[in-house]
Amino acid sequence: xxxxxxxxxxxxxxxxxxxxxxxxxxxxxxxxxxxxxxxxxxxxxxxxxxxxxxxxxxxxxxxxxxxxxxxxxxxxxxxxxxxxxxxxxxxxxxxxxxxxxxxxxxxxxxxxxxxxxxxxxxxxxxxxxxxxxxxxxxxxxxxxxxxxxxxxxxxxxxxxxxxxxxxxxxxxxxxxxxxxxxxxxxxxxxxxxxxxxx
Numbered sequence: 556x557x558x559x560x561x562x563x564x565x566x567x568x569x570x571x572x573x574x575x576x577x578x579x580x581x582x583x584x585x586x587x588x589x590x591x592x593x594x595x596x597x598x599x600x601x602x603x604x605x606x607x608x609x610x611x612x613x614x615x616x617x618x619x620x621x622x623x624x625x626x627x628x629x630x631x632x633x634x635x636x637x638x639x640x641x642x643x644x645x646x647x648x649x650x651x652x653x654x655x656x657x658x659x660x661x662x663x664x665x666x667x668x669x670x671x672x673x674x675x676x677x678x679x680x681x682x683x684x685x686x687x688x689x690x691x692x693x694x695x696x697x698x699x700x701x702x703x704x705x706x707x708x709x710x711x712x713x714x715x716x717x718x719x720x721x722x723x724x725x726x727x728x729x730x731x732x733x734x735x736x737x738x739x740x741x742x743x744x745x746x747x748x749x750x751x752x753x
Contacts, residue, residue: 579662579707579743580750585609586629590621590647591636591666596689600634603693607700618642630658631750632703636689637667637674645681652682652717657749659717660710660741662703666691682718684708710741 587604589612591597597614604612611628615621618641624630633651637644644665652659665683667674678686685699708719720740 579704579747580631582608582704583610584751585632586611587613587632587634588621588624588628588630589614589634590639590644591634592638592640593636593689596636596666596691599693600696603696607697616640618647621647625654625658629752631661633661633663635663635665635683637665637678645677648678648681648683657752660746660749662707662719664696664699664703679718679721680716682716684719707743707746709743710746712741 585604585607587609589597589600589604591600591614601612601614611630613624613628613630615624618639621639633648635644635647639647642650644667648663648665651661651663662684663682665678665686666689667678667686668689670686670688675686684703687695687699708722711718711720
């Protein structure tokens with residue numbers, strides 16, 4: 556594997572041994588739904604994604620607004636706060652993961668006001684890709700976004716779990732393989748296609 560570096564991830568690519576790109580997509584492919592209960596943080600995040608060249612960046616004011624926007628637009632990235640109105644962040648993430656369509660495999664960044672071991676484990680088990688603490692800085696948001704884009708993980712759909720592969724280094728796993736013939740695994744290449752399709 557080699558890393559080719561140019562300004563930000565529009566021109567950064569991870570190249571595998573066969574010369575293929577591993578990155579999920581480019582910043583112009585981003586179509587994000589921002590579901591933060593904190594209006595100021597939502598406006599700030601919207602400005603960051605706008606500046607980075609995201610093609611769609613919308614803020615949802617509540618559960619119904621988020622559902623309406625999800626019906627009208629094909630999003631490929633979500634930014635969710637743990638205290639998102641009406642439903643709560645974890646339940647909203649679970650709902651998204653159980654939907655049928657490309658949105659169900661979209662990467663989810665999860666912002667938490669008061670993280671604890673229990674809430675982090677709950678978010679991970681709900682299918683969150685990246686977690687960070689509020690208030691967050693632009694640098695934290697961009698670091699997590701770059702990690703999602705440059706280091707995509709396979710998506711797992713099995714009974715009891717829909718979300719990114721929780722193995723941080725899949726090749727380093729040395730235990731007995733309990734995933735029968737890797738059923739329910741959506742390869743990174745398929746995620747790339749879904750991310751770029753609108």
